[in-house]
Amino acid sequence: MEFNFNVIGGLNKDCEAFLATVKAFAITHPAFSFDTKTAATKLAKWAKAISEVDSTIGKIPMFLTRAIHATEGGVIEPVSETDGFGVNFTSAFNPPTLTAHMSSNPCDFAELLGLGMQNVRVIPILEDNSKMGVLSYDGKVKGFAAQMIAIPVSLPGTDNRGAKTQQYKVTFNFNDIQDWISPVVWNDNIGLIDYLSYMPVGYTQEITSTLSVAGAMSVLIFKRGDKTLLSTDTWTVEYGDHNCGADRSISVGALTNGVSILTCYSTGTTPLVAGEYIKFRLVFKSTDTYTKITNWLIAKL
Numbered sequence: 001m002e003f004n005f006n007v008i009g010g011l012n013k014d015c016e017a018f019l020a021t022v023k024a025f026a027i028t029h030p031a032f033s034f035d036t037k038t039a040a041t042k043l044a045k046w047a048k049a050i051s052e053v054d055s056t057i058g059k060i061p062m063f064l065t066r067a068i069h070a071t072e073g074g075v076i077e078p079v080s081e082t083d084g085f086g087v088n089f090t091s092a093f094n095p096p097t098l099t100a101h102m103s104s105n106p107c108d109f110a111e112l113l114g115l116g117m118q119n120v121r122v123i124p125i126l127e128d129n130s131k132m133g134v135l136s137y138d139g140k141v142k143g144f145a146a147q148m149i150a151i152p153v154s155l156p157g158t159d160n161r162g163a164k165t166q167q168y169k170v171t172f173n174f175n176d177i178q179d180w181i182s183p184v185v186w187n188d189n190i191g192l193i194d195y196l197s198y199m200p201v202g203y204t205q206e207i208t209s210t211l212s213v214a215g216a217m218s219v220l221i222f223k224r225g226d227k228t229l230l231s232t233d234t235w236t237v238e239y240g241d242h243n244c245g246a247d248r249s250i251s252v253g254a255l256t257n258g259v260s261i262l263t264c265y266s267t268g269t270t271p272l273v274a275g276e277y278i279k280f281r282l283v284f285k286s287t288d289t290y291t292k293i294t295n296w297l298i299a300k301l
């Protein structure tokens with residue numbers, strides 16, 4: 001192999017160009033990638049990924065964090081060894097691990113905690129609005145493969161004012177060194193606030209009366225973080241795990257002071273019995289675009 005040292009110097013004989021610091025993250029489904037090349041639809045593609053179900057994946061493939069407070073780690077450490085002749089050599093490079101101190105709240109962060117250890121892909125969004133990712137074989141961009149772990153909320157002590165911004169921690173254990181050997185950095189000059197405007201608004205559904213043997217339960221629905229902002233919307237149901245029939249159903253009754261009576265059937269018009277459950281959430285959509293989403297609940301006796 002012949003090295004071309006002219007390339008190292010760059011056009012200006014100065015190859016120093018540091019990346020901006022990480023401001024936020026786009027966290028995607030492992031199978032998700034998208035085209036960033038067509039200028040006219042760049043924001044539209046992000047908006048679609050944030051608020052619409054991907055037909056191949058079967059769910060909304062991306063969510064964005066708000067601007068984070070700080071990060072720790074992120075260094076790719078080489079593995080150094082010494083052979084039998086006393087010669088030092090680098091045998092491997094480890095993918096980085098990054099801990100992010102999120103800007104969040106107990107309600108939103110509880111959703112991340114509920115995910116457990118998830119395999120995801122992560123697109124870092126930098127302070128200058130640049131993004132980092134991996135170029136796929138088909139010319140599309142995807143995030144860095146990682147295991148995401150949300151760390152339970154901590155209580156800050158009075159002797160450490162800085163700890164207030166460290167209550168919501170998420171760790172990304174990146175697990176493919178090949179992603180980091182040839183990452184791509186691009187800047188579409190679109191700010192984080194523009195992306196966040198397309199994120200569905202979070203609502204909380206809170207059980208006010210538990211499921212009866214007749215299949216009825218009541219929930220209070222309000223804008224996440226403020227119980228005085230009661231919902232007046234017409235919601236539809238999305239289903240998660242269940243152990244009922246394929247025709248299980250939950251109907252949403254009209255809201256009265258933010259409270260709806262849900263009717264839950266195991267199959268047909270048969271109410272759930274002991275041992276059966278349906279995991280569900282409520283959504284509000286305009287055509288295919290999600291504008292409001294609640295937390296998940298489980299209907300069971």
